[in-house]
Amino acid sequence: MDRLVLDPTGRDRDAETAELHARGPATPVDILGVKAWAVADPDVLEDLLKDPRVSKDPLLHWPDFAEVVPTWPLALWVSARNMFTAHGADHRRLRRLVGSAFTARQVGAMTVRVEQLTDGLLDDLAAAGPDAVVDLRERLAHPLPIRVIAELLGLPDDLQDRFRTRVDRVFDTTLTPEESAANAVEFYTMLDELIAAKRRAPDESMTSLLIAARDTDPDRPGPDGTGPGPGPDGTRPDNTGPGPDRSALTEEELRDTLLLIVSAGYETTVNLIDNGIANLLTHPDQLALVRAGKAGWDDVVEESLRRDAPVAHLPLRYAVEDIELPGGTTIPRGGAILAAYAAAGRHPARHGDGGADFDVTRPAKDHLAFGHGPHFCLGAPLARLEGRTALRKLFERFPALALAPHAALAPVGSLISNGHHALPVVLGDQAPQAPQAS
Numbered sequence: 122m123d124r125l126v127l128d129p130t131g132r133d134r135d136a137e138t139a140e141l142h143a144r145g146p147a148t149p150v151d152i153l154g155v156k157a158w159a160v161a162d163p164d165v166l167e168d169l170l171k172d173p174r175v176s177k178d179p180l181l182h183w184p185d186f187a188e189v190v191p192t193w194p195l196a197l198w199v200s201a202r203n204m205f206t207a208h209g210a211d212h213r214r215l216r217r218l219v220g221s222a223f224t225a226r227q228v229g230a231m232t233v234r235v236e237q238l239t240d241g242l243l244d245d246l247a248a249a250g251p252d253a254v255v256d257l258r259e260r261l262a263h264p265l266p267i268r269v270i271a272e273l274l275g276l277p278d279d280l281q282d283r284f285r286t287r288v289d290r291v292f293d294t295t296l297t298p299e300e301s302a303a304n305a306v307e308f309y310t311m312l313d314e315l316i317a318a319k320r321r322a323p324d325e326s327m328t329s330l331l332i333a334a335r336d337t338d339p340d341r342p343g344p345d346g347t348g349p350g351p352g353p354d355g356t357r358p359d360n361t362g363p364g365p366d367r368s369a370l371t372e373e374e375l376r377d378t379l380l381l382i383v384s385a386g387y388e389t390t391v392n393l394i395d396n397g398i399a400n401l402l403t404h405p406d407q408l409a410l411v412r413a414g415k416a417g418w419d420d421v422v423e424e425s426l427r428r429d430a431p432v433a434h435l436p437l438r439y440a441v442e443d444i445e446l447p448g449g450t451t452i453p454r455g456g457a458i459l460a461a462y463a464a465a466g467r468h469p470a471r472h473g474d475g476g477a478d479f480d481v482t483r484p485a486k487d488h489l490a491f492g493h494g495p496h497f498c499l500g501a502p503l504a505r506l507e508g509r510t511a512l513r514k515l516f517e518r519f520p521a522l523a524l525a526p527h528a529a530l531a532p533v534g535s536l537i538s539n540g541h542h543a544l545p546v547v548l549g550d551q552a553p554q555a556p557q558a559s
């Protein structure tokens with residue numbers, strides 16, 4: 122089968138999705154020059170995501186790693202050392218360190234704060250007046266998740282915006298290798314600044330907790346950050362077996378864990394909120410169902426995640442051994458695997474011909490937008506909270522909200538990030554505000 126070259130601009134995702142569906146459970150693709158197997162069939166993908174023969178650690182299981190990384194614009198997606206690129210016991214160790222901050226209980230405690238932040242952003246929007254054209258991606262979808270993550274990590278104000286530029290570029294797959302390498306250098310400089318500032322003045326933030334986890338480790342490696350990471354030959358000790366987990370972090374893992382949380386928290390929920398709004402505004406019949414109480418805001422969130430997975434493609438996984446798929450295709454040992462989450466969400470095997478429809482009353486809204494198995498998204502409860510809060514409050518407060526006349530919803534330039542370049546709307550009059558409780 123000829124290799125499908127994935128479009129780095131994400132310009133025509135519908136056509137690409139149709140092509141991925143037509144090509145069977147796994148198809149050879151080219152991702153900016155890197156060869157991989159894209160898996161779009163949700164049943165096959167779900168099995169692979171929990172299969173112990175599939176790894177996310179490129180140092181251990183991807184023979185092409187050393188050759189690819191120096192020139193691949195997406196290098197940071199595979200080279201950063203955190204839970205996202207770890208396997209087995211290493212993965213469990215790195216995930217456990219931050220997992221407790223994202224449990225349903227912890228996130229429940231953030232509900233009021235997410236509501237306050239949303240109200241504040243809607244107040245700012247309302248000040249623009251009912252007839253003004255405002256970009257809701259810029260004015261709501263972006264700032265809400267950024268402020269939530271900024272509070273969680275204790276980011277100083279000046280770093281919040283600077284991180285945003287960095288994260289935008291991590292998801293921008295149209296950059297040259299040089300531009301993306303320069304972005305990584307700048308991103309790491311800023312992370313080092315953050316770590317140094319928190320070392321000087323620790324607080325209650327997740328950043329300080331992670332630093333404490335590293336700095337109190339009795340086996341902590343030297344200040345150059347070397348230690349139980351990759352050895353001189355570039356390989357890591359195989360720490361993937363059932364033995365005891367190591368307990369703390371290398372300096373590199375600390376920095377890369379912060380990089381992961383900032384990146385995951387900044388861009389993905391933006392797309393959820395953006396797509397949710399766009400879907401309701403382009404499907405007024407569905408909005409009417411929600412307003413009539415025939416579907417809830419959770420239904421809108423789940424259906425948006427299913428129809429428009431905020432992370433369209435996720436690089437990368439690797440076959441630890443030859444893996445034969447249903448239908449006879451074999452992904453060879455060392456082969457790279459791309460989770461095609463956007464195509465999986467609309468797959469005919471689960472949704473017949475109606476996968477592209479936006480239907481908030483669809484009985485089966487199950488999706489893989491947050492992944493599946495050991496790497497299932499840690500931030501899913503938080504993302505869902507932000508999504509339903511932003512959508513509910515926006516549509517309640519601005520009942521006449523509409524897309525701006527002649528608004529063309531162009532995709533953001535990325536094969537990973539699945540949202541719109543901008544979301545211009547006219548707010549219309551506000552609903553009468555409920556009287557304040559005295």
Ligand code: HEM
Nearest residue numbers: 204205385386389390393431490491492496498499500504
């Ligand atoms: C709608 C919003 C979000 C979507 C669609 C999303 C999607 C995903 C996906 C697909 C994965 C699995 C990657 C894989 O295939 O291996 C993942 C992992 C992850 N996500 Fe999210 N994410 C969202 C929001 C968040 C937020 C708000 C945070 C935290 C601030 C977060 C933190 C993480 C982390 C730490 C991982 C790595 C988990 C691991 O490797 O064990 N995500 N996310």
